[in-house]
Amino acid sequence: MDGLADQFRELAAWADGSDPLYAHLCRRAAADPDVLALAEVAPEGRQAPHLLLAAVQCRLARDGDHRLARYYSSLTADPRDLDDSCYPAFREFCLDNADALGPILRTRRTQTNSVRRSAVLYPAIAHVAARTDGPLALVELGPSAGLNLRFDRYRYDYGGRAVGTPDSPVTIESEVRSGDPPLPESPPEVHSRVGIDRQPLDPTDRDDADWLRALVWPAHTDRRDLLDGALQVAADEPPRLVEGDLLEDLPGVLAAIPDDAPVCVVNTLVLYQVPDTVCRELEAALAARMAERPLHWFTGAPDLSGGESVDLDWVRREGGEVRRDRLVSHAPHGAWLDWHG
Template sequence: MPALTDAFRSFADWAEGSDPLYANLARRVAADADPDLLALAESAPEDRATPNLLLAAVHYRLARRPDHPLAAYYPSVTDDPRAPDDDCYPAFRAFCLDDADAIRQLLRCRRTQTNSVRRSAVLYPALAHVAAHVDGPLAVVELGPSAGLNLLFDRYRYDYGDRVVGAADSPVTIASETRGGDPPLPADPPALHSRVGVDLNPLDVTDDADADWLRALVWPAHEDRRAVLDAALTVARTDPPRLVAGDLLEDLPAVLDEVPEDVPVCVVNTLVLYQVPEAVCAELEGYLTEQMARRPLHWLTGETDLSGGDSVRLDWVRAETDGIERTRLADYDPHGAWVDWRA
């Protein structure tokens, strides 16, 4: 299973410096090439991010077994976590094998649908930028929204250090550093005509199991992200976003047809396309550029390749008089910790 061990090794490199526990566990899985653990991990379909998915499944199950020795290493489960030591990986292995049936089921039916609420820190200025170039409120359509928490970007408060904007009375405060440029940060969010998400497997914020899965996808060391997620779930449950279960190619046309043709549309996807086959990405781009020729449609799109390190980008694609234009709006931390405005 060399490909799988390589995947765990790459994940460990990625997690290094961000979550010592996950880096340690992934590196040990790769180094030991334990056939029992790798066989369990192989229960995940081939199109899933297996290391992240396995760790999320363990995290989900461990929250229900806080007395297990492994829980002592998880900041999300205990108030006084131990640093990874010689006993950590054996406890992890024992937990996985003891709870293998439940973990295997999660690997088969769940996805790594991390709903990084802090990513709204780049969407706020990006959507404000688009709104400044159209007439009337925006119809926002998000591709791969998970539970749709970023569709509710206008219900959050944002602290960019030198400026605080957004919904002043929101229980959600998203702190993000402006590293460069001058992003448009209006005091109030842009007006919306409507909002909807299209996802193969949308998560329901009112369903406890789905909400717990979202929590399990947050790495144990990321306490700030977990707090923001919990606050955003509270907001979402009062008025959940509309989510359509469907394919981004097959079902997107019907969703767009629901929006009057004179209403400006902004299709949004952040960190989604890297999980989509290249041919499908090309077909999606072709379809959206065709739509731009017949209606006011803008596209805020993320990258199809995440091999560039700890920074990702957001582009703005739209029709201009001389053809389709693509502008690099921002580089940003994948979890929204900072934004570098490039436009």
């Protein structure tokens, strides 16, 4: 249980300055054996602190009468300031609802579908599209509900420069801090799009949509608004998602794409949740495919240490060799980017 307590402390440090409520709850939970015992039912490797916080918020949204809900800016227009009654209310809610929270912790995963990351993918995909013949076939690994597969259905505002789909119900704002990313007025044309996930979420299903909302931290109002807009887009055009393993099922997905269609395989932050051996096998498998067909790979660094910046690398075959370059650094949820391409 000591390791789980450390996870809560680490998440508290991550939440500092981003969501005071979650920072407070995590610090107190790290020293609470009863709450730790509840979180411990989550399968190993599934980020129990994240799951517990999301499970609580999900249940609270369905039962907003509990006094704990008064502290959540996601559930009330006038949230209560943190005080001595906050954590006792959280503890009470957790223990009183343990029978309902347990199944969520056992079956759900941390599958945050951060729509603002599309602001990073937009110039990255445009960068590759300008170097290929024909529209790109997109394949996303670990897409959650596949909302970023619809990157070309959103409008973007990069510090006053608007691109993308002008009449979209979703406007994503992101700051270009450095570099000169390609930002075409119209999005690159897409040949096809598909995602592979062990447990794909259906954006048109109420329970799955509620879980996606629950994964957004209470203080992150802008992320929640973007998610709601993206769910509207997905309701009109649900993405194609394959339930499967990223190693075992990727070959079949690639084989179904015409050989002359250039492929772009995308994963942003999913690899930090899988073993290093899987990362190495995936890299080897994609490198082999690059020798057989036009294939580009955008991959987020598998190490997510809690820093303010993560990288997206561009892997492709050039001159008979596989090259890997850092294409863009960005905030974990896409609020800003530094272009290196």
